[in-house]
Amino acid sequence: MSAPLAAVPALTAPKAPKKLRSETVALDSGLTVVAVRKPGVPLVEARLRVPFLSAKAAHPARANLLAEALPTGAGGYDRAGLAAAVQALGGDISVSVDADRLAVSGNVLATNLRALLDLVAALLVEPAYARPEVATERARLVERLGMARARPGVVASEALARRMWGAHPYSLDLPDGDAVAAVTQAQLHATHRDLVRPAGATLVLVGDLPTARLVEQAGAALADWTGSPAARRVPALPASxxxxLLVLDRPGSVQTSVRYGAPAVPRSDPGFPALQLANLIFGGYFSSRWTENIREDKGYTYGPHSRVDHHTLGSTLALDVEVATEVTAPALLETHYELGRIATLPVTEAEVESVRQYAIGTLALSTATQAGLAxxxxxxxxxxxxxDWIAGQPKRLLATTVDEVSAAAARFFAPTAFTSVVVGDAATIAAPLAALGPVER
Structure with a gap:
């Protein structure tokens, strides 16, 4: 006869993270350098964040093409030469953009940090934007945008953004392909000249070097990067x-893409820890209520997910799920049931304790490596x-009570707080959805 299984022991209290040596320095150019010494591997991770929010209609197309074309040459290097120079250092450089920021990311052996920063400086100060490279990247970007907009999830996300934010810059997640096709080499140079400036930018360096050396090398390498960005007037984020429910027709679709959005609070808000825990209970991890209901119990989907997105001008509570066409209405019925249940009935002590440990653990994991911390x-x-926020968040999560989580759930998860969009076969899904509530087409 086999022995009974032993009970799983309770989780121990989280250990205080080891305090890291750090230094934050504002350079004369307006660039802020955040240097953190994190030993472990002989590397340095670099993350440069340049504010890039603009309300100009042509900005999304120019910004996205700029991010694609920027690494194709600078400082006398062509595309191949620049790539070879980075690889010779045992490093990597990449560029990305969204509505809020232009990001230049990289990593390199600690002994080669200055050389990598010199290459980053070349991108910032002497970008090439050679006409053949711009033409190549423009064609590639237009093709990728066309492929992206063929996916119903992208269509749903864009429709939700337009519905929530109207004409605000946040409403355009991806640029229009025709607008990208019209961007010229001269316009890229002008956008770079106007916006790629150190004032207001932040360079994060995390690695196995003394903080003073990290700051000194950044200041020396980027000494020629100067200037303030052009004045920009961006409207406040409108109320959702x-x-x-907006139904967008995708005839013959075998699945429906569902997107919900509602206002949330930023990480700095005293109520954020309670919202974070409430979100995890609802749909923020694999054992959440929403997942247990429409995945594990009903089998309507492979995986729903809810999250809090943080933009510079405001935060959003977002719900995403893809479901089979024939179960669209039942899936939304169960979604509304779970939203109503968490908004009107208290959460349990066991639920809060489970997601509390999950939130603390995932934060620790996400910042355990040099790359994750950077x-x-x-x-x-x-x-x-x-x-300080990273070190203090576990304490704030531990101090958050069940009543505070229930109050956050009531504030943020009421079904009426959400703006919602579905993309699917309207001939099949519209009538059943209309039985649940008002539908717009």
């Missing part, structure tokens, strides 16, 4: 309108947060 600090820098 709510309203009827990326997290870069994201936090936009909100004037840093290592």
């Amino acid at each position: 309108p709510g309203g009827p 990326s997290t600090l870069s994201a936090l820098a936009a909100f004037d947060l840093g290592l």
Whole structure:
């Protein structure tokens, strides 16, 4: 006869993270350098964040093409020469952009940091934007945009953004392909000249070097990067309108893409820890209520997910799920049931304790490596947060009560708080959805 299984022991209290040596220095150019010494491997991770929000209609197309074309040459290097120079250092450089920021990311052996920063400086100060390279990247970007907009999830996300934010820059997640096709080499140079400036930018360096050396090398390498960005007037984020469920027709589609959005609070808000825990309970991890209901119990989907997205001008509670066409209405019925249940009934002590440990653990894991810590600090820098916030968040989560989580759920998860969009076969899904509530087409 086999022995009974032993009970799983309770989780121990989280250990205080080892305090890292750090230094934050504002250079005369306006660039802020955040240097953190994190031993372990002889590397340095670099994350440069340049504010890039603009309300100009042509900006999304120019910004996205700029990010694609920037690494194709600078400082006398062509595309192949620049790639070879980076590889010779045992490093990597990449460029990305979104509505809020232009990001230049890289890593390199600690002994070669200055050389990598010299190459980054060349991108910032002497970008090539050679006409043949611009033409190549423009064609590639137009093709990728066409492929992206063939996916119903992208269509749903863009429709939700337009519905929530109207004409605000946040409403255009991807640029229009025709607008990208019209961008010229001269316009890229002008956009770079106007916006790629150190004032307001933040460079995060995390690695196995003394903080003073990290700052000194950054200041020396980027000494020629000067200037303030052109003045930009961006409207405040409008209030989310709510309203009827918007149904967009995708004839013959075998699945429906569902997107919900509602206002949330930023990480700096005292109520954020409670919202974070409430979100995890609802749909933020694999054992959440929403997942247990429409995946594990009903089998309507492979995986729903809810999250809090943080933009410079505001935060959003977002719900995403793809479901089979024939179960669209039942899936939304169960979604509304779970939203109503968490908004009107208290969460349990066991649920809060489970997601509390999950939130603390995932934060520790996400910042355990040099790369993870650098990326997290870069994201936090936009909100004037840093290592102190990372160190203090576990304490704030531990101090958050069940009543506070229930109050956050009631505030943020009421079904009427959400703006919602579905993309699918309207001939099949519209009538059943209309039985659940008002529908707009």
